Amino acid sequence: MKKNKWASKLFVFLVLLFNYLPIFVVVIYSFNASKYGNWAGFSLEWYEKLFKNAQILRSLKNSLFLAVSSCALSILIGTAGAVGMAKSRFRTQNLLENVSMIPMMLPEIILGMAYLSFFSIARIPFGMITLIIAHTTFCVPYIFINVQSRLTGLDPAYVEAARDLGASQTRAFYDVTLPLITPAIVSGALLSFAMSMDDVVISFFVTGTTSNTLPLQVYSMLKMGVTPEVNALCTIMLAVVFGAIGLFYLLGSLRKKAR
């Protein structure tokens, strides 16, 4: 049994290592003095260039705004949809479920071109609004799938018990169902957030001239082989995310001690 425990720990560690290997490279190369290829000494040149690049900073702002708003919208639509579906029985139910999954199954490029024509015909000007609509649409399935697979495994007795004890439907939802499905919402949301922060193909077609997103900038730069500034940017983003995680753990342990 002891041996098993070590083996499982080692396995988890190795997979995480696999996950992080290329990222270590990104971090290391952000301090590389040479633009191409190999290590040529330590330098902060790219960080300096990055902070002078107003365009990248602007698109970072756009991306964060876009990811937060489309994530929030898709949580609302996806969760409400999944919960409602579990309680409903109607003729087009299966059809609706399947059609709402389609954004996941169509190649991004055709979806992007369809949106391009669609918004152009609908006379919705390209910009943040079209971006939010498109991103929300491809994020909803991730929330929906996660919540639904969690719901199917839930014992309906919980909700019934709450109802029997006199809770209203809304109350039963907030007090019983919601806490039970929250992990699914959160993991779906984390995925959606990542998808939104990583989307290039669809974003290209639906963006306007003042709403460029970070992935659009980064992708084009990488494609042309301009990586050091981008490496620097990602190192900073990673540092912020890890800083947040660390802070959150620190606060957690402080609170525990206080208690």
Next chain:
Amino acid sequence: MKKTLIRAFSLLMVVALAALCVVGCSPAPKKELVIFSWADYIDPDLLAQFTEETGIAINYNYFNSEEEMLAKLEAVEGGDYDIIIASDYIINIARSEGLLKEIDKSKVPNYSNLNAEYLNQYYDPEGKYTIPYVAGTPLIVYDPSKVTCEITGYNSLWDESLKDQLVVMDHMRNIIGMTMKSMGYSLNTEDPDVIAQAGEKLLQLKPNIRALDGDTPHEKLISGECTIGYVFTSQVSAVLTERPDFAVCYPEEGMGFGIDSLFMPKNAPHEEAALSFMNFMCDPQISAKASVFTQYINCNAAATQYLPQEFLDNKAVNIPADVLGEIEFMEDISAEATEQMNEIWNTFKQS
């Protein structure tokens, strides 16, 4: 666990929002110029200089493929963007779709600096819509210490000693065109028999191909992943800068040629700014700097004196006229020929 995750998530959201505030919102400046081109295709120093001189802020948008750009331009009915830099063939399509705006030459006095050889080409026969930015021709570049066979032209790429060594651009028309040129035909040949033969010949090239890459083949050559490449001008330059020991071959079968130009779309919102930008880019000194930055052939006759010696010594961007010889543009071909080439290309990639 649940609470931990929820808290973690809300924390990430807070961080995202906080970052949003820090990055802040700057009010949009009144005078603006919206540029649409590949990333890193205009020297940021020149853009800064333009803003400084005119007070017009630059909003530089990127595209990754010209077809995507044109689809987008059509959807916005030639509006939204003021200056687009793209290559000849796509400009030709944009012209036939009526998406170009005529340039008021009186507002672009520096137009006279341009080298007449690059003006009035097939995509703009009367020189009404475009300002040539830079030009280029794909060349063969190789590592003489690793490549044992003699490299004289396109046909050399088929040499058996090059197995798993070659990088060429991932571009249907260019590669099939190159194959047809290696057979002594024009790269715009529409004859189905010739295209079919080229397809057969192209299949034999597959074993030599290590990678298809039109964007960063220079990195593959610099790192030693590939020893020979058929790549675009600026990529040849990039290779030579990092690896001066590499050799360049001007293909004996004749060269393809391309010109990237500036144009205004039909409904460009800031026409005045666009015209002054065009004039700025035609300035001899600016144009020289632009060529050095992009590492492409300069199209400005008055700029030659400002080109640094290093640039003039570069075999990729300074090709003697007698060597260049008969150049050929990649023009539009019939739908049937395109269809046939597409089939060949799919078979080639799949083999």
Next chain:
Amino acid sequence: MRARKEKNARHISPTVWLLYVWTVLFVALPLVYVVAITFLKKGDVWGITDQFTLENYQNLLSPVYAKVFLDSFLVAILTTALTLLIGYPFAYFTAKFSPRVRAFIVLLLMAPFWINSLLRLNGWIILLKANGAVNMALQGMGLIEEPVKFLYNNGAMMLGMVYALLPFMITSIYNSVEKLDWPVVEAARDLGASPAKAFLTVTVPLTVPGIVAGCVLVFVPSMGLFFISDLLGGAKTLLLGNLIKNELMQARNWPMGAALSIAMLLFTTAFIFLYKKVTGSKNLGGLM
């Protein structure tokens, strides 16, 4: 409860409307557009004409396309199998840690996802290229003389696929394992089942929802991904995603690109349907 359900045999919960309207507006309508252009002829040089044709669907039957479908299908299956093989134990072991460690591992797994995927793949290229870290190390140790050609083959492509899609598999399975009823597993053990038998007969069946969701989330995108085979595979193989991109952009044949997309959609749907029939799950992930 049961009685209540039957009484409301035709009942739409009001919260569904949001999803309903959104789906009709922003999924169904664009889809109609995509389907519509598959029946049109392409323009000579650019765009589409308004002439009706069935040619695009006839062209789908050409052997080149059939081979692309087969290749992509195999790649997608292989990717799904590999991610499942790595992802299941990972999710399973993770769920057995203490809650704090668990949350930490999940966060650690997701954090890189905020970094552009192209950049992460670029990290692999830097590691594996001819003068990259791995080759340098191997050469330094005197194990090899000439650099090993890690990149631009099918192996490198599979590495990229698994790398990019693994977290989708893990999060789905983890969701299932985490809410697993451990007493049930223990009961099986108490009744004399070996650990392996308890795992196979109790744990795995209980986590099928997560497995199915994970497989769908991995299989579907791996049919259409194009930049991984371009970047790590050297663009030498033609997968569906590449093919569709080529049709749309290089051949400028939008109707054909749309027809291929629809074919891919039907193919994926059919496959998932079969898969669910076989695994016996009914109502998972909203698919079928």
